[in-house]
Amino acid sequence: MNPFPSYNSFAESALSGRYITNRHIESLLPSYNTTEVGKSEQQHPIYRIDWGTGHIKLLMWSQMHGNESTTTKALFDLLRYLSTHSAWSSKIQLRILPILNPDGAQLYTRVNANGIDLNRDAIDLSQAESRVLRSEFDDFSPDYAFNLHDQRSLFGVNGRPATVSLLAPSYDKSCRFNKTRTKAAALASAIHHHLQPFLRNQMGRFDDDFNPNCVGDAFQSAGVPTLLIEAGHYQEDYNREKTREYIFYAYLAAIEEIVSAKPNDLKGYHAIPENEKIFFDILLKNVKYYENSVEKVGDIGINYQEKLSTDKVVFKPVFAAAGDLKKWRGHKVPFCDNLMPINFQIEESAQKVLNMLKF
Ligand SMILES: [Zn+2]
Secondary structure (H helix, E strand, O other), rough: OOOOHHHHHOOOOOOOOOOHHHHHHHOOHHHHHEEEEEOOOOOEEEEEEEEOOOOOOEEEEEEOOOOOOOOHHHHHHHHHHHHHOOHHHEEEEEEEEEOOHHHHHOOOOOOOOOOOOHHHHHHHOOOOOHHHHHHHHHHHHHOOOEEEEOOOHHHHOOOOOOEEEEEEEOOOOOOOOHHHHHHHHHHHHHHHHHHHHHHOOOEEEOOOOOOOOOOOHHHHHHOEEEEEEEEOOOOOOOOHHHHHHHHHHHHHHHHHHHOOOOOOOHHHHHOOEEEOEEEEEEEEEEEEEEOOOOOEEHHHHHHEEEEEEEEEEEEEEEEEEEEEOOOOOOEEEEOOOOOOOOEOOOOOOOOHHHOOOOO
16 A cells, blocks of 8 residues: 555546536446445435455445535545456455435535435434435445545644544444444554555544444444544645545555454554544634624634535635634634734625635
């Protein structure tokens, strides 16, 4: 795994940006062993791609949250890589559901068409998409499961953006490590180790509160090592193309760990720092502002809201918080201190304020 293969020669150029739907992947599917395994609540197809004939079975699903497409893009990069690197095909068997929530993908929402968060539906299985995933899980009986997501840009680690976050979810309330969870933790540890030279201090570990309604927790409880991978923010990369590259490397690192059958090392997992909510997209420091007609001096946090606009995701700045935000950081911190106070009503649009700052 060292050095990593040249990423650009494998990246799937047909996919880019944040808006990825069935329509975007359908032209790619004929290149792979694809099966339609079910329909969404709005009767859109849910596809599965199979690769490899080995004895170790890996189930991977992406876009269970419809607007979380980075891991999907990286899955197609992985498939392109595998089509020219067949060494693993006799060792592993991949079963991939690239877009589990095609309705949410189309609407660019986290939830499905009925407003249900599929990652809180593991017990009820109230939605068609949840039932498709569960039946694939039961039918395939994987040795490893990969639950693939995007996280918001507010997550950081070591004061830097958390570009890749990892979690071996708990299998019960004790949050202890049994054999199953230890195997999943070893994958996280391997990814962290392999990506360190490239992504130093930008990888985090999620908190492991047990929630049996979450699919990862449910699968871990069922005895299948399950790893959550969250694609996050990388500097200036709102389209998550750089992050996508790191996720691709993460997949390779995990697969290599699986086929090399190394002893499981929990220490490496605990060494991954916990991520925290510490970022605004833009942080204005020491500005004068008015809240309910009262003049105040403090910091203003602005976040981008993602909106779908004619098949593209646009980023609209909105006020998120005001006051003493010293503990917070900004992906961008434009210069504006008390020497050059900015006066604006807090109700005014964030975009107007950014225009004032010529930002
Ligand atoms: Zn998610």
